[in-house]
Amino acid sequence: MEYTLKFEMPYINCDNFKEKDLTNLLGVVTGTRINEQIENYTYGNIKFEPDDKQHWKPIVSELDGFSRSKTNCIIFNIKNSNKYSKLFVYQTLNRENPYYGVVGLKKMVDMNGNNPTVHIYNIELDYSALVITMNRMI
16 A cells, blocks of 8 residues: 655655664554554555655555565554554654654545645654654644
8 A cells, every 4th residue: 555645844865774673663662552542553665756856745655574675664553543544654864863753644634635644853763752752643
């Protein structure tokens, strides 16, 4: 399945997760209270159309499993939220300021038939900061 999202900030690159870091991140997320609101998760790959030079509209494809060369997103399916149906978590690993980003796919549909999104970026590359942000969104 593919999702077309919208970033609120241009020129964001989504870097691949390392398997160990991803396992630690999922262990922290599933070990906290937020796990009660998460139905399940899948791995994803974020890419951009060739004409989207500023990276405004990421396209997320679900993956069957973890792949070192493709997994740059985790898709959390939310079950008990009135706001969001899915949360997409990615990381950007630039040297000066590495950070996480979260895009929430809203449940409601707008007049054009699209699901609006909310993008929160520049979250400190710390598991607890990410979990706090996800909890506030849900």
